[in-house]
Amino acid sequence: MFLILGYIIILAASVGTYAVHGSLAALWMPMEYVAILGLAIGGFVASNGIKAIKATVGALPSVFKGTRLNKALYMDLLAMLFEILSKVRKEGLMSIENDIENPAESAVFSKYPNIVHDHHAMEFICDYLRMMVGGNLNAFEIENLMDIEIETHHQEAHVPAHTVSKIADATPAFGIVVAVMGVVNVMGSVGAPPAVLGKMIGGALVGFLGILLAYGFVAPIAGQLEQKVEEEEHHIFPVEEQNQNEVTLGGDYGFDQTSVT
Helix, strand or coil, X not given: CHHHHHHHHHHHHHHHHHHHHCCHHHHCCHHXXXXXXXXXXXXXXXXXXXXXXXXHHHHHHHHHCCCXXXXXXXXXXXXXXXXXXXXXXXXXXXXXXXXXXXXXXXXXXXXXXXXXXXXXXXXXXXXXXXXHHHXXXXXXXXXXXXHHHHHHHHHHHCHHHHHHHHHHHHHHHHHHHHHHXXXXXXXXXCCCCHHHHHHHHHHHHHHHHHHHHHHHHHHHHHHHHHHHHHHHHHHHHHHHHHHHHHHHCXXXXXXXXXXXX
16 A cells, blocks of 8 residues: 555656656657566566575565554464463363364364464464474473574565665666666667757657666565565564463473473
8 A cells, every 4th residue: 555655646746847957758768668677577587596586576475465464463473372382281282282273163272263374373383292292302491492583584575675675776776777788779860850859859858767767666575575574573572472481381391391402
């Protein structure tokens, strides 16, 4: 929503103010735009692997959607963690075995459909509760695994934002390349009438709109992707904190927290 609003403001401030004293038709140079766009796409494909390309393309639609993370979702997450961990304290670790193996059918988890539908959060919760139930790892090992998984997810989730940011950094240079090519074309027609030369020079300078495209349209997408990743990470932090507290206090229900291998 705000991305589109920002685009409208950018267009009004640039193209709109230009239209007051100039002709918009002079800006219509489709081949220059195709060249800039083609160079940007080519650079994107050439500098990334298939995994990064798929992740970036898949993440782009999310910038036009509102965030699903809100106060109600956080409250549901904390309430669900409190309920499942209270069950552990009262009935023991084995009491949640069926819950974590079939979360969709769990009497506890099914009360919070918004959390159950978040596959990443549910996998994170169930995986570490399963480790607690299995008792194969001590508290410090589980805490270390949590930190490693979150760090790995953090790096992978930032790939689309970093990729789009690199495209934004390169697009001004692509615009300059197109402008220089236009100037070369003008120099080859130096004997043409002034009216023709003026149009050709104007068309060449349109290439500098690559700067506007980079900082006005591509860079905001990278910023939106970055913000969404940060929001998702804050969504996971309460899960990590609660699970770490439980494994630290695991001795209360027979979880070995002292044996460090």
